[in-house]
Amino acid sequence: MAIKLENVGIAVRGLDETISFFTDLGLELVVRDTICGDWADTALGLDGNHAKIAMLQTPDGHGQIELFEYLHPEAIGSDPALPNEIGMHxxxxxxxxxxxxxxxxxxxxxxxxxxxxxxxxxxxxxxxxxxxxxxxxxxxxxxxx
CATH class of the missing domain: 3.10.180.10 (2,3-Dihydroxybiphenyl 1,2-Dioxygenase, domain 1)
Structure with a gap:
């Protein structure tokens, strides 16, 4: 079975601010969109899912990050992770x-x-x-x- 990494998803508070930061570093904005509907609810396991998204990629086209800002349900804030905490950070x-x-x-x-x-x-x-x-x-x- 072949496998490749498509992207890494990151929930953010301010999509525009985050896009600005990463594009200034050199990533390229590939697409912006708003997602919602039954397909999104099913895929994410989250009822009423509605989010603004942006896909950015490295100039070589090999690395992508997907940024998403939740409109509904309300985003849940937490303290930022420390480098030694378990989980993706x-x-x-x-x-x-x-x-x-x-x-x-x-x-x-x-x-x-x-x-x-x-x-x-x-x-x-x-x-x-x-x-x-x-x-x-x-x-x-x-x-x-």
Whole structure:
């Protein structure tokens, strides 16, 4: 059986703000839509599901994230996850220049949780808390293949 990753879905508080952040980092907006109806209720197991969505992809076309902002039922807020909590809590991106990526993040008022680290002379990387508390990992390869 063949399998491939289609996308990672992330519920957000403000779709426009989140799209702005990720497109400034370099992702491309593929589609925006509003979903609702029996098919959405069935697929998600959530009655009355109504959400605004946006699909973004990396410029190489290999990675996609689907952002969704619930209109109904009301979104349930929670404290942002910590890096060591069980469950899904971050999205990671390779960047050509981590300093430029951090300048872009700072324009949106998002900054590293602690700082930028070097992992075994392979990556320069950091975690930052982005829109809706999403933890975003940015990593720059230090050695070119």
């Amino acid at each position: 971050r999205v990671a991106f390779s960047v050509d220049d981590i300093d430029i990526a951090l300048e872009i993040a700072a324009r949106h008022n998002y900054h590293p949780l602690r700082g930028v680290a070097t992992y075994q002379d392979v990556y320069k990387l950091t975690y930052l808390r982005g829109p809706s508390g999403i933890i975003v990992m940015l990593a720059q390869a230090l050695k070119k293949d």
